[in-house]
Amino acid sequence: MNRDWQTRYELAVEAGRKAGDLARAYYETTFDIENKADDTPVTVADRQAEQLIRSLVTQSFPDDGFLGEEFGDQPGGSGFRWVIDPIDGTRSFIRHIPIWGTLIGLEYRGEPIGGVAYAPVLGQVYRGLRGDGAFVNDRRIHVAKTDKLGDALMCYSSLNWFTKVGRENAFLELVRRTHRQRGFGDFYGFCLVAEGACDFMIDHGVHEWDVSALKAIVEEAGGQFTDWGGTPTTTTPDVLASNGLLHADVLAILRDTP
Structure with a gap:
């Protein structure tokens, strides 16, 4: 396994958990809701969760780039880019429906090579790295064999x-x-x-x-x-x-x- 991929993947799992848990702390309380220019909702939890992920990544990989829903594109020089949706399912989040998650995609030279989707309320971390398989928490997963x-x-x-x-x-x-x-x-x-x-x-x-x-x-x-x-x-x-x-x-x- 490519070590550069693996270390970033491990960080993506850690950062996704920390950001998702931060968002969950807001989810379990009351919070203000704003509408962005495209009329989609955003909360302080969205913004803080994305900021946390960017901060954690930058500490370890300062030359990596980012694309995030809340703070846009930040080019990097390493060939790696982190694609962040701090709360996917914000409309569910603000109505206290538990199906929402923190998503981190890892790209190398424009190709998705890894991903983490953490659903904090459900306690599930879906993850996959190219060549390593896919898992929910530590259980390997595979698609269904339905052919009709x-x-x-x-x-x-x-x-x-x-x-x-x-x-x-x-x-x-x-x-x-x-x-x-x-x-x-x-x-x-x-x-x-x-x-x-x-x-x-x-x-x-x-x-x-x-x-x-x-x-x-x-x-x-x-x-x-x-x-x-x-x-x-x-x-x-x-x-x-x-x-x-x-x-x-x-x-x-x-x-x-x-």
Whole structure:
């Protein structure tokens, strides 16, 4: 295992835990909520959690770069970049719904190589490093072996994202063609794919900080992660994560449904 990757991965797990626990301290109290320019909510917990991660990383790797939801892009010279979503699922966080998490993606020369998704209230750390496998806490995880769409459990974030981009028919066709559907939004649906609890997760409206960590985890669990055109990227707003066996079938429905 590449030592530079491994040491940063270990730090990502530590930093994710510390930042998530900081956010949880706010979650268990009352706090003020602001709206950002894009009309999405933000709290002091989001900002402090991201600041903590940046501080911990900079102490050990001062030449690494960052991309974070709250404090933007900070280029580095080492080839490594940390992609941070301090609270993925802020809308759940502010309504005291426990499905939210702290995400840290680790990139090297533009490629996601590792990821950590810590769900503090659930007590679960999903993590993966290229070549090392994927885990929840210390248990190795793998995607499901479901190979028929009619047997599949589909996860999604919210129907309104499909409505906004005029893809309601494709969504409804996926509903008709799958066995069950569950609206586990944000990071959690992707983590469920990685551990084999659901078979694919489809989403729209994401940013790099929403999915960089998750791509690494899903792929290390044996799954596939692309946009709706089949490109393995984290830079588009549309994303599909699956066990790999169903990926082509879902992409075909997205492509062929008017």
